[in-house]
Amino acid sequence: MDKEEFLSEDILTGKIYDRTVIKKLLSYVLRYKASGLLSIFMVLITTVLFLLGPYLFGYAIDHGINKGDKALIYRTALAILGIETLRLILVVVQSYNIQAIGQKVMLDVRMELFSHVQSLPVSFFDKNPVGRVVTRLTNDIAAIGELFSAGVIVVIGDIFIIIGIFVAMVMLNWKLAIITISVFPIIVVIALWFGKHMKNSFREIRRKLARINAYLNENITGMKVIQLFNREKKNYSKFDEINDDYLKEQVKYIRYFAVFQPAINLVSALAIGLVLWYGAVRYMHGFLTLGVLVAFLAYIHDLFDPIRDIVEKYNIFQGAMASSERVFGLMKEPSEVDYIIPNPGKELSRRDFKGEIEFQNIWFAYNGSDYVLRDISFHIGPGQSVALVGVTGSGKTSIASVLTRLYEIQKGAILLDQIDIRKIEKVGLRYVVGLVSQDVFLFSGTLRDNITLFNPLSDSKILGTIESLGLMPFIDRMPKGLDMEVAERGANLSVGERQFISLSRIILYDPQVIILDEATSSMDPISEVLIQHAIQKVTQGRTSIFIAHRLSTILHCDKIIVLSKGEKVEEGSHEELLRLGGLYSQLYKVYMKEELIGHA
Template structure:
C-alpha cells in the first residue's frame, strides 16, 4: 500500500531555483504583473497617506491654540494669511518658525474655559500658569509666575468662525482628499485584485495544460508506477496551490514590504525618538513569528496528511461502493472514515490553537507598542515638545506596521505549500517519456498490415521476462489468434505492437519497417483496438465514437454505427447520438458498450484490427450482433484476436499458442488439434466444461 505521508513531506519554505522556474511561467504576462506592482505601490502610498492627512488636519488646522501667530498690516508675500479686522494673521508651528529679525507683531489664540481669546503676544501655555481677568470691559492675561501681562479680546462665535474660516475650508479640503483617496484606493484595489487573479489563473492554466499534455505523452509503464489519484492531485490540487502563490504572495508581498518600509520612513521623519521607542517591540515580533513558523509547519504537515487519508478513503469507498454493499461493510467503512475524519478534526484543532495564540499575541505586542507611544508621546504632547497630530499619526502607523507582519507570516504557509507543489509538478514535467517519436521518422500515410516479430524479448520490470525470443510473421489481410493461459503474454504482444511499451531485445516490423521508426500517430492510427473492458468517457454517444476527431462527418459516423450494428440501439435512445453517457458508460449495457467500441475502432479505418475477446459475458442476441460486426470489421484487414473461448477463433488463418512467455505452437485449428499439444489440451478442457 502506498505511504500516504510520502507525498506530503514538505520541503524548504523557499527555493530560489524553483521560484526562478515559477517566475518563468509569469514572464509572458510581465506587463500585467508590472502593472499590478505599480498599482499596489500606489495603494500602499494611499494607505500611508491617510494618517498623515489626519496629522496635518489636527496640527495645522484644528489644534492652533498653542501656536504663535504672525500679525501683518499688509498681505504678506508667499504666505497663507487669515484676514481678520484689517490685519493679516499667519499661524506658525512654533516660535522657532517666527522670524525674530522682523519687527512684526505676535499674537496667539487661547482657549480659557469655554471662551476663545485673541492675545497680543505669545505665552508658552505648557510651562506658564495664567488667568484672564476682565477690567473695565478689557480682557487682560496675567502670568502668575511672571510679572507680565498681555492684552486680549474675547472672540464672539461669529468672529471665531470668521477667524477660522480658512482652517475650516482647509479641513474640508483634507476631508475631501481623504475621501477621494479612499475611493481611488477602492477602485485600484478592485482593478489590482481582478487583474492579478486573472493573470495568476492564466499562468496556472498554462502550467496545468503543459502538465496534462506531458502526462498524456507518457508511456503506460509510467502509469503502472504512478497511482492515478496522485497524478490527479498534481494536476488539480498542486496547481491550485500555485494559483494561491501567484495571486496572494507574489505581488501582494510587495505591498506589505512597501507598507513596512513606508511606515518606518514616515515615523522616523516625524519623530526619531518616538519611532525608535516604537521599534522596541520588533525583536519580540521576530521571536513570536519564528516560533509560529516552526510550530505551524509541523501542524500544517499533519493536517495535509490527515486530509490525504480522507481523500484516499473517499476514493476507495466510492469506487468500490458495489463491493461495500455486496459484503455489507457500510458500518465498518463508516467507522473507518469516522476515525480518519476525527483525526483530521484534531489536527485542525491544533492548527486553530496555534493561530489562536499567535494572532492575539500580535495584538498584545501591537497594544504594547501603542501603549509605549501614548506613554512617551502623550507626555511630550503635554510638555509641548510634540504635536498632538503626530501622536495620533503614530498610533495609526503602528497599527499599519503590524498588519503586513501578520500577512507575511500567514503567507509563509502558502509559499511553503507552493514550493512543495512546484517541486512535485516539475518532477513530473522533467520526467522524460519512455516512448518517444523517432528523430528521423519514416514518412508513410498508411500501413498494409504485415506484422513481424524477430527475436523479441520483453519485461515490464528489469529482466523478469514476460516474452522470450518471440518470432512470428502475420501477412497482410490474415486473421490470427493468440491463445494461452493467463499471464502467457497475449496482451503484452498487443501492447508492444502499439508501442505502449518498448522491447528490450529484438525488433518488431510492420510492412518491413521497424515500429520505432514510424511516427506514433501514424502507427496507432493504423491499429484499431477493441478491448474486452470498454472504457466510455463522460459526454455523449457521438463523443465516444468520434473521440474529438473532427475529420469524421456526422453522416460518416452514422454509417459506421450502422455497419457494426450499433445504429439500431442508438436510434432507440431518447436523444439518439446526443444521448448523455455517464461515467464509464454505467447507463449502457456491456453489449452496447462493445458495439460502440467497434464503431470507435472503425472510425479511423485502421489497417490492423485487434480484438480482445469481444463476446465474453454478452447475452446471446447481442453476441450475434457482435459476431456479425466482427466479420464485417476484419474484411480486408489484418486482424488479431486474443481468444479466451476457442470456439470463436476456429476460422482464423493462424492460431498462436503462448505458454510462459514463449511461442510454443502455431497453425490452423485443425493442425493444432492434430498435434495434440497445449492447444489440444485447452480445447479438450473447454469442451469438457461445456458438456
C-alpha cells in the same frame, strides 16, 4: 500500493524559497508582464497614499488645531478623504488585476500540464494512481492560484508598508522610532514560535484532508462492493475516526490562530504605551509637537497589521510552493519516446501499408527484467489471420500492447511491412494497427460520441457501416438509438453492448491491421453470434490477430500461435497442432468441454 506512502507524498515538504520553482513560476507570470508591472506600480502608489494618512493627522493638529487655522483643517480633512478614496479605488483595481493574472497563470499551467499528461507513456499510469494525477491538475494548481489571490502582491505591499512606516518614523522622530523598534525582538520570537506551530499544524491538516479524500474516493468508487458485503457500518465508523482526526487538528490550528492575533496586538499595545509615555514626557517638555506624537501613534497602529498578515500567509505560500514543486515535477516526467525516422525519402501514407508483421526475438518486461515476453518470433503475412492462444497471463495482451507501442520492447524488433515500428511515428502506427482492447473504456456522452470518439462523422456513415456488418440489432435495442446517453464508464450497458461499441469504433477507424483482444469473452450467445459475424466481415482481407478463447474464432485462422509463460511454444494450423499433441491439443480439449457446456 502503500496507502500511507501515497498520502505522505502529499505532505508539504517544499521550501518557501526554491530558486528553480520560483524561476519557473515567474516564467508564467512574465507572460503577463504589463499587468504584472501595473500591479507592482499600483502597490507602490497605494503604499505611499496609505503612509500619507497619519502624517496628515499630525499636520492638521500642529498647523490647524494648534494655530486655530480652520481653513487648513478643512483642506487637510478633504485631502485625507480624497487620498483614501483614491487609495481604495486603486486597491479595487489592483486586486482585480492581480487575481486576473492569477487565473490566467492557473489556466496556462493547467493546460500545459494536461497536454504533458497526455504525452506520458501508458506505463506512467500503471504506476501512478488516478487520484494523484487529478490532484496535480486541480488542488495543486488551485494552491498556485492562491499565491495570487491570497496575495504575493499584498505581502509585497505589506513589506513596503513596514519599510515605509519605519522611514516615516525615523524622519518624524528617531528617538521614538528606536523605542518602537525595541519591541521588535518580542515580535520576532512570537512570530517564529507561532509560525513554526501553525506550519506543523497546517501540514497535518493537509495530510488529514488528503486522507479523507482518498478514503471517500475509494468508498464511493467501491460502493457496490461495500453495499453487497454490508460494510457500511464499519466504513462509517472508520470514516468517523478519520474525520474526527481532521477536526481535532483543525481545532488546534484555530487555537494557534486565535491566540496569535491578540499576542501581536499585545505587543502593539506595549509599543503604543511606551511611545505614549515617553512621547508625552517629551511633549510636555516641549521637545515634541502633539501632531508628531499623534502621527507616530497612528503609524504604530498601522505597523502591526502587515506583520501579522505576513506570518498568517506564510502557510499559504509554503503550500503554494510545495504544490508548484509537485506540478513542475509532473511536468518533468519524461514524455513517450518517439524516435522518428530520419525520413527515408517518401512520406508513408497509411494506405501504403500492406500489413505484414514480423516479431524478431522480442523480449519485453513491464518492470525491470521481469520478462513477460521471452524471445518471441513469428511472421504474419499481409491479410493473414492469426490466433494467439494461451492461458491467462501467458502474454497475449502484452503482444498486442507492444505491437501498438503502448509499451516499448526491450530487445528484438517488430517490423511492419519490413519497417521497424520504432521508426514509424506513433500516430501513424496507430492509424495502421487498430486494437480492440480487452477492457472497453466508455466515456460519458451519447452512444454516437462513444462510437466516433467525438469525431464528426455523419449518422448515415455510422449507421451504414453498422448496418453492412449486420450489427443493427444493437442500435435498435437502445432506447434512443445513437442519441442514447452512456453513463460514466458505461455503467448502463451490458458486456455485449460495450463490445459492440468497441468494435464499431475500430470499424469506423478502418485500420489495415486489426487486433481483437478477447472481443467476445463473457458475452451472451446472441450478441456473440452477431459480433462474431461482423468480425469475420471486418477482418476479411486485413491482417488480423485474434486473441480469443472461443474455438469458433480460432478455427478459421490461417495460423495459431500458442504461448505459455511468455514464450512461444507452438505454431501451426489447427490440424497440425492437434496432430502435435502438445499444449494446444490440451487446451483444445478444455475448450471443447467448455463449448459443450456453454452451448448445452
